[in-house]
Amino acid sequence: MEILRSAAAAFRDRGFEASGMREIARAVDLTPGALYHYFENKSELLYFCQEYSADRLLEKARDVLRLRSSWEAKLRALVTHHVLCTLDELHGSAAHIEFHALPGERLAKIIAKRDEYEAIVRRVLSGGMKAGEFVRGDPKMLGLAILGAVNWTARWYRPDGGKSPAGIAAEFSNYLVRGLLR
Amino acid sequence: MEILRSAAAAFRDRGFEASGMREIARAVDLTPGALYHYFENKSELLYFCQEYSADRLLEKARDVLRLRSSWEAKLRALVTHHVLCTLDELHGSAAHIEFHALPGERLAKIIAKRDEYEAIVRRVLSGGMKAGEFVRGDPKMLGLAILGAVNWTARWYRPDGGKSPAGIAAEFSNYLVRGLLR
Numbered sequence: 001m002e003i004l005r006s007a008a009a010a011f012r013d014r015g016f017e018a019s020g021m022r023e024i025a026r027a028v029d030l031t032p033g034a035l036y037h038y039f040e041n042k043s044e045l046l047y048f049c050q051e052y053s054a055d056r057l058l059e060k061a062r063d064v065l066r067l068r069s070s071w072e073a074k075l076r077a078l079v080t081h082h083v084l085c086t087l088d089e090l091h092g093s094a095a096h097i098e099f100h101a102l103p104g105e106r107l108a109k110i111i112a113k114r115d116e117y118e119a120i121v122r123r124v125l126s127g128g129m130k131a132g133e134f135v136r137g138d139p140k141m142l143g144l145a146i147l148g149a150v151n152w153t154a155r156w157y158r159p160d161g162g163k164s165p166a167g168i169a170a171e172f173s174n175y176l177v178r179g180l181l182r
Numbered sequence: 183m184e185i186l187r188s189a190a191a192a193f194r195d196r197g198f199e200a201s202g203m204r205e206i207a208r209a210v211d212l213t214p215g216a217l218y219h220y221f222e223n224k225s226e227l228l229y230f231c232q233e234y235s236a237d238r239l240l241e242k243a244r245d246v247l248r249l250r251s252s253w254e255a256k257l258r259a260l261v262t263h264h265v266l267c268t269l270d271e272l273h274g275s276a277a278h279i280e281f282h283a284l285p286g287e288r289l290a291k292i293i294a295k296r297d298e299y300e301a302i303v304r305r306v307l308s309g310g311m312k313a314g315e316f317v318r319g320d321p322k323m324l325g326l327a328i329l330g331a332v333n334w335t336a337r338w339y340r341p342d343g344g345k346s347p348a349g350i351a352a353e354f355s356n357y358l359v360r361g362l363l364r
Contacts, residue, residue: 017199135360137353137356137357138353141345141350141353141354141357142353142357144331144334144335144338145331145334145353145354145357145358146331147334148330148331148332148333148334148335148337149326149327149328149330149331149334150330151330151334152326152327152329152330152331152333152334153326153330155330156326163323168323171319171320171323171324171327172323172327174319175319175323175324175327175361175362176327176361177361178317178360178361178362179357179358179359179360179361179362180357180360180361
């Protein structure tokens, strides 16, 4: 996990293309040879970053669906966890959004997980609409607006930027839920 | 301009790294040689895409600041135009968000324009808060949430996806403004 976090931080700071296995190895106190022992290449490292992040998001989203709570509370929990997963777990890495760099078969696996996650977000939105908690709208568009706001944090967040992941999660979930309440 | 649009579409469909000058040339009916006559390389093409997009956004944002209207109307105009600029003008290209691929000096120019644009977004948010139109909050965080939602459209929009840029702009501006209204 420490390796994935360091790789994610490198991808964030320098971009995927510009990050080398050598620097990632140095950041986790491994020789490049030892790093290659675990991960065949940079693309494999990116894949495991993305898989880790997708699995964490999905696991939490499934939990959220089982909550005995209002749809508002469910959506708030989804947004909060998504921000924390993006900013804490993988150091605000753009790793989970750099899709293009993955080879086809692996890309398909990540996309399947992402699709399942997005379907849960839409289910919470349409659930809240049907229950009369949320204003009517297109769950797909609204879900993409929410995911965009949250995923974009990986582009601007810096650990020394003055706002904690928890603070950002609170601000975002308030705002993004508020726009839906009747 | 047609060249920039085609390049933007290629960057969107295949990613910046995977798009070649040769394919871009073919898409605009130029020989690769003729394309190289206008643009030294792919990075230069990306720069002009980004500059074009940044200039359009800034020009409109300055107009919006001069509107004699409510802050709500100003914010709605900003979001609407940003969606249309992202999806129409540059074919929903991720071109304006692929920062890493630019060399230093050009990167700095684009970042300066982007910073000016973001400052205008924050000014509209804090203006609305001071006037009592918007709920209180952190204009920086809220601005980043809005820009994230809108910029992310470049990642998922497809011209054949069933929603027009105008439809997306309406849905997004309704939702993103609604979360701020008192």
